[in-house]
Amino acid sequence: MTRILVTGGAGYIGSHTCVELLNAGYDVVVLDNLSNSSVEALQRVEALTAKKLTFIEGDIRDAACLDQVFASHLIDAVIHFAGLKAVGESQQIPLAYFENNVTGSLSLVQAMQRAGVYRLVFSSSATVYGEMNPSPYQETMPTGMPSNNYGYTKLVVEQMLEKAALADEKWSIALLRYFNPVGAHQSGQIGEDPQGIPNNLMPYLTQVAVGRRPLLSIFGNDYPTQDGTCERDFIHVVDLAKAHVLAIQNRLNNVGCRAWNIGTGNAISVQQIKDTFEQVNGVEIPFEYAPRRAGDLASFYADPSRAQQELGWHAELTLEDMLRDSWNWQKQNPKGYQS
Numbered sequence: 404m405t406r407i408l409v410t411g412g413a414g415y416i417g418s419h420t421c422v423e424l425l426n427a428g429y430d431v432v433v434l435d436n437l438s439n440s441s442v443e444a445l446q447r448v449e450a451l452t453a454k455k456l457t458f459i460e461g462d463i464r465d466a467a468c469l470d471q472v473f474a475s476h477l478i479d480a481v482i483h484f485a486g487l488k489a490v491g492e493s494q495q496i497p498l499a500y501f502e503n504n505v506t507g508s509l510s511l512v513q514a515m516q517r518a519g520v521y522r523l524v525f526s527s528s529a530t531v532y533g534e535m536n537p538s539p540y541q542e543t544m545p546t547g548m549p550s551n552n553y554g555y556t557k558l559v560v561e562q563m564l565e566k567a568a569l570a571d572e573k574w575s576i577a578l579l580r581y582f583n584p585v586g587a588h589q590s591g592q593i594g595e596d597p598q599g600i601p602n603n604l605m606p607y608l609t610q611v612a613v614g615r616r617p618l619l620s621i622f623g624n625d626y627p628t629q630d631g632t633c634e635r636d637f638i639h640v641v642d643l644a645k646a647h648v649l650a651i652q653n654r655l656n657n658v659g660c661r662a663w664n665i666g667t668g669n670a671i672s673v674q675q676i677k678d679t680f681e682q683v684n685g686v687e688i689p690f691e692y693a694p695r696r697a698g699d700l701a702s703f704y705a706d707p708s709r710a711q712q713e714l715g716w717h718a719e720l721t722l723e724d725m726l727r728d729s730w731n732w733q734k735q736n737p738k739g740y741q742s
């Protein structure tokens with residue numbers, strides 16, 4: 404049976420990907436230091452799939468730990484989610500971001516090389532396109548200069564992986580450039596569980612809906628967009644998780660380093676998110692218009708046609724599905740995995 408090491412597998416996107424991998428018949432080994440997640444998520448993954456996975460609590464920066472993992476489990480390929488992801492925090496503590504995301508990724512690929520494992524799917528981000536490219540973003544566009552340190556770490560790791568693959572044709576690497584992941588598993592059993600005050604729109608909105616926060620601030624309503632609020636390409640986390648299974652299948656049969664956009668191709672505004680959430684779920688969201696947030700782009704979205712052509716992937720779930728499933732998760736778990 405094909406065995407996949409999933410770093411950061413207890414996290415938001417990782418846990419949903421574990422479900423899809425187990426359902427597709429893969430063996431799953433998760434390595435996570437639980438710095439931003441709970442082992443409860445993995446217990447729920449096992450309950451949802453009625454399958455077992457192997458969990459190792461450990462850090463991707465720990466070479467001895469990685470060597471031990473590769474020595475004791477015959478790993479065929481790696482999906483690498485582990486890292487830090489808060490944009491604002493990355494401006495305050497840049498070195499922690501470089502250490503976790505860049506040094507951590509380097510440590511992982513070095514351990515893979517030592518173990519003779521050359522197939523990797525990396526969690527990248529649309530942020531690598533920077534400010535200079537017009538939407539829809541296409542993989543053939545040159546990458547730009549991300550406006551924050553978090554985004555910069557993703558760009559550095561992408562470039563490191565590209566260079567490694569150029570130098571050694573044994574590597575087979577997928578760079579998956581996610582747009583804005585939202586939603587949760589349809590069961591409401593696993594979902595996004597941010598610590599502290601959420602930075603991202605959807606967890607903030609659902610925490611307002613459940614009464615944990617008084618109102619949603621919409622950052623800016625004077626952008627040059629259809630309704631003046633920012634537009635993003637929101638993608639259901641289950642569609643995103645399925646893209647990883649297809650990327651693994653692709654990487655088991657190809658070499659080189661290749662990037663794919665994982666988005667729907669639709670630009671949805673912040674206002675539309677709030678209004679549609681209210682309609683779909685029958686919940687009112689108190690809100691205010693607030694000043695623009697520093698660093699936000701007015702609008703960006705994917706051209707996902709390469710993923711369709713080469714991976715056979717396209718987003719299947721609708722905006723309504725995203726909003727219903729986000730609410731279903733939050734409603735059932737008002738305090739996340741602690742409730």
Ligand code: NAD
Nearest residue numbers: 411414415416436437438439440462463484485486526528
């Ligand atoms: P998450 O924080 O829920 O998951 C990351 C997981 O990695 C957590 O379980 C955390 O405990 C673990 N981790 C962190 N540092 C580690 C380390 N040094 N060693 C071992 N484990 C470690 O985040 P997520 O939203 O699931 O994101 C997963 C990946 O996708 C990240 O690399 C993120 O940068 C990337 N990404 C996320 C988004 C998004 O909006 N959520 C968008 C684009 C890319």
Ligand code: WQD
Nearest residue numbers: 488490528530602603604605607620621622633673696699
């Ligand atoms: C979306 C829109 C906000 C909160 C970030 C990272 C990106 C990727 C995904 C990866 C913006 C507005 C938000 C709120 C609001 N991360 N907003 N009120 O900034 O597009 O992307 O997450 O790991 O790299 O930059 O996502 O959800 O923060 O914001 O009005 O309380 O919602 O201004 O227009 P963003 P987001």
